[in-house]
Amino acid sequence: MKLTRIAAAAAAALVMAGPALAELVFPSLSYRTGPYAANGIPFADGYADYFTLLNERDGGINGVKAKVVECETGYNTQKGVECYEATKGQGSLVYEPLSTGITYQLIPKASADGIPIHSGGYGRTSAKNGRVFKWVFNYPVNYWDGASIAIKHILDQEGGDLKGKKIALLYHNSAYGKEPIRTLQKLAEKYGYELMLLPVDHPGQEQKSQWLQIRRAKPDYVLMWGWGIMNPVAIQEAANINFPMDHFIGIWWSGSENDVKPAGMKADGYKALSFHMPGDDFPVFKDIRKYVVDAGKAAGNGEYVGTVLYNRGVYAAMLAAEAAKKAMEIHGTKDITPAMMRDGMEALEMTSERMAALGLPNFGPEFKVTCANHGGNGLGIVQQWDAKAGKWKVISDWIESDKSVIDPLIEEDSMAYAKENGITPRDCKE
Amino acid sequence: MPEQFYFALEVALNGLLTGVMYSLVALGFVLIYKSSEIFNYAQGVMALFAALTLVGLQTGQVPFAELINAIFGTHLSHFGWQLPPLVAIVLTAAVMVLFAFLVERLILRHLVGQEPIILFMATIGLAYFLEGFGDLMWGSEIKKLDIGLPQGISETVESLTGKWFGYGLFIDKLDIAAAVVAGILVTVLTLFSQYTKQGRALRAVADDHQAALSVGISLRFIWVLVWSIAGFIALVAGVMWGAKSGVQFSLSLIALKALPVLMLGGFTSIPGAIVGGLIIGVGEKLFEFWVGPLIGGATENWFAYVLALIFLVFRPQGLFGEKIIERV
Incomplete structure (x- = not known):
């Protein structure tokens, strides 16, 4: 019971x-x-x-x-x-x-x-x-938005004219790294810049050939689609050849503290895209x-x-x-x-x-x-590394990608x- | 002289210096293989571990801090000291000697007389253990390595060559430092193996294990000695490569760059590791310079391994390796 x-x-x-x-x-x-x-x-x-x-x-x-x-x-x-x-x-x-x-x-x-x-x-x-x-x-x-946002930022820096400019893409030689190539080629047709492609073998610890090529060709800007160890090595090599850091722009996977800190003060001024704000x-x-x-x-x-x-x-x-x-x-x-x-x-x-x-x-x-x-x-921002403060600073408003090319x-x-x-x-x- | 010639010269010089960096990694493999016929899969991870330890000691990081904090609820991170680079290097070298002792005591001692493939597999296990141990001990965040090594373009070389050729060649000061260190390292190793008792014992073991044992040379001592030296070489390689990229776990992948050097130079020859490194370095850079643009670039890894494969076909023992003679 x-x-x-x-x-x-x-x-x-x-x-x-x-x-x-x-x-x-x-x-x-x-x-x-x-x-x-x-x-x-x-x-x-x-x-x-x-x-x-x-x-x-x-x-x-x-x-x-x-x-x-x-x-x-x-x-x-x-x-x-x-x-x-x-x-x-x-x-x-x-x-x-x-x-x-x-x-x-x-x-x-x-x-x-x-x-x-x-x-x-x-x-x-x-x-x-x-x-x-x-x-x-x-x-x-997405990556194609990223390519377009980077070019829009460069357009902004160059007063809206990229004719005769040379832009290099330093990329991880993988499906990921190759993603922006077509978009950048289409944008090159539209804006009249010359695109230079520089693949880097995995994992990217050795990039001497690519940076000697950059030193010889003297591109106006370098874009980077890197990941892992490739990023800090590239930033160090850029510093080694005295490439202007504010003309070196990484995709959002090349824009964390891990990528810039190993180069110390030399990374000052390096730019990267992002789709969210940094800091706390x-x-x-x-x-x-x-x-x-x-x-x-x-x-x-x-x-x-x-x-x-x-x-x-x-x-x-x-x-x-x-x-x-x-x-x-x-x-x-x-x-x-x-x-x-x-x-x-x-x-x-x-x-x-x-x-x-x-x-x-x-x-x-x-x-x-x-x-x-x-x-x-397809909105992104540009952030810039302030090595002295040890912080990323956002230097742009939200930039919208060029849908007429991407869509x-x-x-x-x-x-x-x-x-x-x-x-x-x-x-x-x- | 045409501009292309100076470009090629610059590429070749940088290739030679990059080759030295590859040789630094390959040397550790050669030493261990020469004395014990073990292909040490863990050599790359040893470079990583040595670099992690160096930065950790130099910056006063508390080892196993995360583990201690998790267990005891503490908030430890640093002791608060900053050691001079030389002191940190000496202490790290001591840690690598301790590591060599433990490897002999806990692994090699139990595998005496086993097939080389068993010993090779043991080093695979060791590599994974050491990577995880390094992570637990020093954390996985990327660390800046700063022991005062010069870095960046050598203005002297640039201005001198600019005056002579009208084109200033690029040479990285870090690469020059690496070449000097590698030169000192090889000289000291050669003097050690030629003129010291331990060095002669080492060579005796390398020549014939059984004969060396029969005259009373302790194989265990030799193994500790060789692994200690290989540990020190790993430290040097870890420092040079870590100065470029920061100390991070991808550093262990530098071993990939040593393999074609070993295939080309032979697994048993110290000069082979150096010459092999130089050939791979200059070969891959010139190939990338001349042929790379025609076929889409990123040819360096491919070229290094293909060149090594060609050498293997015609000279299986490598350039300076001992000729394999087997009598039936």
């Missing part, structure tokens, strides 16, 4: 409590080991710490706890795919591969499995075309320190808070959390699936009011994702992908 009563009470309690909500799972394909660990750690820390902040400060995302599942890729494409296979069954809502190589491998897999991918500022550029790449998002900006002068970082770092719940020891790559991790996590909220709003449930998450990502709109409300005023560009546009508005290239590349893979582009007018 007593047992029956207890069982009945337990059953009643369960009914009254309602179904327990599962956690929102955000896999993090991180690389905390290997040659690129110095860059992988701050990003992974930022990504994890933002979700911890939401859990600790707000009780999760709309009351549902977020769970970050980390898997170590070592920046190795094969391991990245293994991580995807190992974590996709855990309710993963969205993948942030943090590697162009891994992203390329995951695009067909995740599309078949119905799990969205977010590769902000990296991955396959033409994934911006949401009609072809239903499951892939690369907002707020934002309310959200005060909260991260209070609720996460000081509470001993940080993924690392908190030393990277405010550094470029940490901020990028925070930004990626914030965009994922906002998309999850949007998905809950659209579907009227807190128990969202990857497909619902995709819908949330496709309806994501980041306004300056929203960013300010999140404690990140003007931290990233404003943009609106649509069915056809998965890549945002046709995206259309062409994405349609070729659709044809190769038998994809019928979605009709986004619905």
Whole structure:
């Protein structure tokens, strides 16, 4: 009798409590080991710490706890795919591969499995075309935007005329490094500058040939698409040949503290693009320190808070959390699936009011994702290294890429992908 | 003289000096292989570990600080001292000697008489262990290496050649320093192996293990000695390469640059490592200069390995390696 009563009470309690909500799972394909660990750690820390902040400060995302599942890729494409296979069954809502190589491998897999991918500022550029790449998002900006933003900045420096100028592209000799070439060639046709291509073999520790070539050819500007050890070596070599640092501009993956600090004062004046602000002068970082770092719940020891790559991790996590909220709003449930998450990502709109409300005023560009546009508005900033202060300083407003050049290239590349893979582009007018 | 000639001269000179940097890495491989027939896969990681230790000691970093902080809830990071470069180098060399002792004690001693492939695999394990250990001990952030090495264009060379040729050649002061250090290192190694008791013992072991053992030479002592010297060479290589890029974990990949040098120069010859490095350095740079632009560039790694492969086909023991004679 007593047992029956207890069982009945337990059953009643369960009914009254309602179904327990599962956690929102955000896999993090991180690389905390290997040659690129110095860059992988701050990003992974930022990504994890933002979700911890939401859990600790707000009780999760709309009351549902977020769970970050980390898997170590070592920046190795094969391991990245293994991580995807190992974590996709855990309710993963969205993948942030943090590697162009891994992203390329995951695009067909995740599309078949119905799990969205977010590769902000990296991955396959033409994934911006949401009609072809239903499951892939690369907002707020892509490599081709980066190439155009860099050229726009140079145009600004040169009074709007690049005729007869020589611009060199120093790039990692990989799919990633080659990404901007076509855009830069198209822009060269438009603006009349001469483009000089200088590939650097992996990993990029030895660049003497390339910098001797730069010394001989005397380009007016050097753009860099580098990663890892290639970046500090290039900056050191530029200093060695007395190349003017303010004429040396890196993509956002060549613009962290890790890239400039080894060269010391010689790196002063080096420029790099970014799609979010540097530094920790934002309310959200005060909260991260209070609720996460000081509470001993940080993924690392908190030393990277405010550094470029940490901020990028925070930004990626914030965009994922906002998309999850949007998905809950659209579907009227807190128990969202990857497909619902995709819908949330496709309806994501980041306004300056929203960013300010999140404690990140003007931290990233404003943009609106649509069915056809998965890549945002292509806005970026130029930041410059102040070696004395040991800080990046933002020296431009948000610069919008030249869509008249980029959009046709995206259309062409994405349609070729659709044809190769038998994809019928979605009709986004619905 | 046409401008192209001076450009080629500049490329060749820089190639030679880059070759010296490759040789610095290759030397460590040669020493260990010569004395024990072990291809030390961990040589690149040893360079990384030595450079990490040097910066850590110089800047007064608390070893294992993150681990200690995680366990005890402390906030340790630095002792607050800044050691003079020379003191830090001596202390790091001592750490590398301790490392050599531990390698002998914990690994090699247990593998005496095993096939070379087993010893090679042991060094693969050692490389991964040391990389993780270095990370735990000194952290994974990129560190600036500053021991006062000169860096940047040599204005003297530039202005002199500018006067002579009308074109100022570029030579990096760091490369000149590396060439001087490599020269001193090879001279000291040669004097050591020719004129000291330990050096003669080392050569005896290199010539014939069994014969050396039969006259009472301790193989274990020789192994500690050789790994210590290789550790010191790794320190020099780590310093020179780390001065360019900062000390970071990609530094271990410099071993990739030593392989074609070894294939070309032979695994058992110190002059081979030097000459091999110079040939690879100047060859890859000139190839990139002349042929690179025609085929899209980034030919250096490809050229180095192809050149080494061609040498292997015609001279498997390398330029200066011992000829392989097997009687049946």
